[in-house]
Amino acid sequence: MSKPERNIIKMEDILARNEKSNVLFFNYDNEAFMNTGIQESGGTPPFASTTTSPAGEKIPGKIGIKQDLVTPFAFYGTKKLFLATTNPSYPIDFMGKIADALKSNGSAFIQSYSSCMRGWRHSAADAVKIQKLATDCGYWPLYTIRVEDGIPTFTYYRGLDIDKEKFVEYLKSMGRFKHLFKPQFREKEIDEIIFLTEQRNKKLKGLIEKFGAEKPVDLYRVNRKTLEPQKHLQPGHGLCPGCGAGMVLNQLATAAQAVAGTNIIYVNNTSCSEVSTSKDNVTSWNVPWVHHLFESGATVADAISTTKKILKSKNLYDREIPWVIHIAGDGSTYDIGFQFLKAALIRTSSFVEMNEYLQQK
Numbered sequence: 001m002s003k004p005e006r007n008i009i010k011m012e013d014i015l016a017r018n019e020k021s022n023v024l025f026f027n028y029d030n031e032a033f034m035n036t037g038i039q040e041s042g043g044t045p046p047f048a049s050t051t052t053s054p055a056g057e058k059i060p061g062k063i064g065i066k067q068d069l070v071t072p073f074a075f076y077g078t079k080k081l082f083l084a085t086t087n088p089s090y091p092i093d094f095m096g097k098i099a100d101a102l103k104s105n106g107s108a109f110i111q112s113y114s115s116c117m118r119g120w121r122h123s124a125a126d127a128v129k130i131q132k133l134a135t136d137c138g139y140w141p142l143y144t145i146r147v148e149d150g151i152p153t154f155t156y157y158r159g160l161d162i163d164k165e166k167f168v169e170y171l172k173s174m175g176r177f178k179h180l181f182k183p184q185f186r187e188k189e190i191d192e193i194i195f196l197t198e199q200r201n202k203k204l205k206g207l208i209e210k211f212g213a214e215k216p217v218d219l220y221r222v223n224r225k226t227l228e229p230q231k232h233l234q235p236g237h238g239l240c241p242g243c244g245a246g247m248v249l250n251q252l253a254t255a256a257q258a259v260a261g262t263n264i265i266y267v268n269n270t271s272c273s274e275v276s277t278s279k280d281n282v283t284s285w286n287v288p289w290v291h292h293l294f295e296s297g298a299t300v301a302d303a304i305s306t307t308k309k310i311l312k313s314k315n316l317y318d319r320e321i322p323w324v325i326h327i328a329g330d331g332s333t334y335d336i337g338f339q340f341l342k343a344a345l346i347r348t349s350s351f352v353e354m355n356e357y358l359q360q361k
């Protein structure tokens with residue numbers, strides 16, 4: 001079979017593009033409700049031990065699947081949408097996708113893998129390695145979906161094939177799966193996690209086949225030397241050493257700064273990223289940042305973006321419309337905030353595009 005064609009996407013071309021997202025909704029997925037004590041969420045993988053699915057004599061960790069969150073968004077019939085998965089151990093792909101999303105009309109949803117040394121029980125020094133392994137073993141594939149007039153086009157970067165050896169190494173590297181290896185080797189459960197992941201990837205490959213771009217492989221080219229170190233978020237925050245969310249926020253802000261400068265507003269649902277960057281009434285953010293409820297920050301992000309556009313259309317706002325990024329953990333994305341996110345994503349990617357008064361001018 002011939003090699004799939006690659007689509008080279010250069011950062012300078014993205015930055016030169018005259019497009020702008022309404023809201024970038026961003027989920028960092030650390031696969032449990034972490035800041036309240038490691039409770040299971042819809043993003044928790046099967047058989048991971050959490051405080052509400054503790055591995056022991058009764059159950060071998062979480063009973064249930066890791067829900068597939070990103071691909072269904074492609075089929076709600078939105079007008080213009082950018083969807084992608086990222087991993088901070090692939091920073092070029094990560095920052096390229098953030099910039100691409102922000103410089104695409106319509107709205108965007110990006111879900112990032114985000115390790116948690118405390119909740120997953122591994123040493124801080126292993127965070128980057130474990131994150132990389134997640135994509136390399138096929139657990140966390142990196143792909144993009146661009147919806148135009150309701151039709152999705154799928155592209156990918158890597159991680160669609162399962163490497164069983166690496167998958168077992170991945171599971172072994174974290175305390176949350178320790179019970180699958182000791183005191184006895186639980187082959188049935190290990191096989192089940194791999195099987196469920198294979199089934200998810202099979203669906204994804206089918207969608208790529210059916211709705212794939214002519215050049216299905218996206219390769220971002222970002223010259224890191226030309227990127228200014230981000231100044232949106234100061235180093236003085238309370239995230240754990242080796243926290244994946246720290247790497248995620250740093251890369252998110254670096255790409256966002258390249259696109260928006262300081263003309264940006266972040267909206268943060270209650271989560272680790274929120275509590276750790278707003279301790280004792282002192283914020284770590286140098287740009288406007290709003291904390292909103294655990295469940296409904298997505299609605300607030302939509303409201304901020306849409307209100308500015310309405311004011312501008314009435315000549316009551318003469319500055320450039322700011323970029324808006326909504327940040328949420330998996331608990332508030334998969335579970336308690338899902339209806340707010342779904343509604344805000346569809347509103348900002350369709351209604352705004354349909355309303356001439358709200359279009360980017």
Ligand SMILES: Cc1ncc(C[n+]2csc(CCOP(=O)(O)OP(=O)(O)O)c2C)c(N)n1
Nearest residue numbers: 032033034035270271272294329330331332
């Ligand atoms: C309606 C509601 N239920 C529960 C809470 C308590 N609460 C605050 S943050 C949080 C967990 C957040 O988990 P997640 O979104 O995964 O972010 P993480 O802490 O992992 O960063 C919970 C349960 C709340 N603030 N509001």
